[in-house]
Amino acid sequence: MSSQESEFSVQQEFGTVDESPATRIxxxxxxxVIDALNADLASSYVLYHQLKKHxxxxxxxxxxxxxxxxxxxxxxxxxHADVIAERAQALGGVPVAGPVNLDDHSYVAFEGEDVYDIxxxxxxxxxxxxxxxxxxxxxIELTSNLGDYTSEEVLRGAITDYEEYAHHLEHYLEDxxxxxxEATH
Numbered sequence: 001m002s003s004q005e006s007e008f009s010v011q012q013e014f015g016t017v018d019e020s021p022a023t024r025i026x027x028x029x030x031x032x033v034i035d036a037l038n039a040d041l042a043s044s045y046v047l048y049h050q051l052k053k054h055x056x057x058x059x060x061x062x063x064x065x066x067x068x069x070x071x072x073x074x075x076x077x078x079x080h081a082d083v084i085a086e087r088a089q090a091l092g093g094v095p096v097a098g099p100v101n102l103d104d105h106s107y108v109a110f111e112g113e114d115v116y117d118i119x120x121x122x123x124x125x126x127x128x129x130x131x132x133x134x135x136x137x138x139x140i141e142l143t144s145n146l147g148d149y150t151s152e153e154v155l156r157g158a159i160t161d162y163e164e165y166a167h168h169l170e171h172y173l174e175d176x177x178x179x180x181x182e183a184t185h
Contacts (some may be wrong), residue, residue: 002005003068004166012094012105013094014094014096014101015094017030017031017034017091017092017093018092018093019092020090020091020092022100023088023090023091023092023150025091025146025147025148027092029147029148030091030092030093030144030148031093032142032146033088033091033142033143033146033148033151034088034091034092034093035133035155036138036139036142036143037085037087037088037091037093037095037139037151038088038093038095038096038105038108039082039107039135039139040044040084040103040132040135040136040139040155040158041081041084041085041088041095041102041159042085042096042101042102042103042104042105042106042107043105043106043107043108043131043132043135044078044080044084044132044158045083045102046102046103046105046106046108046109046110046128047077047102047108047125047128047129047132048077048078049110050083050110050111050124050125050128051070051073051077051125052074054070054083054118054121054122054125055067055070055071055074057115057121058070058118058121059118060118061185062118062172066118066122066172069168072126073165076161076165077161077162080157080158080161080162082167083154083157083158084154084155084158085097087150087151087154090150091148091151106134107132108128108131108132111124119173122169122172122173123169123173125165126166126169126170126173129162129163129165129166129169130166132162133159133162133166136155136159136162137159137160139155140155140156140159141150143155
């Protein structure tokens, strides 16, 4: 046991749901939403770290534009993750936070530490974004069916940005480019 654990008492254990008088969503419903939000939160942080990794490692003729795009994307993903976490807490839950729990609760997998060419990296990002968007749609339906319209709006805000970033990546991955390849003689 760490000194931190022995000195302080736990206010709420991860995986538990406290009643939230402010939201008035019954505990059983809140628990379903919190589980979904924690999965979305964990997956968003996996995406954040992958986008950040690609931001650090991008090279080539289109370096600066892609570098800036990835920075904007990971900053927005982090902002949405924060809103998702705060919503889980407002419902009476404990947002997933630690690296092991993030990995355990994520429905997407980090590509690993290796560095790939930028086309492969961006394709991996687009695939991850599409996987997350697909799951967000399911969770939007869940929150709506459970009468949690605030969580629904939180996810709608995130899905809008995530879809836009995936669409931009789709454009980056097109074959057309202004960069000319050197002719071999």
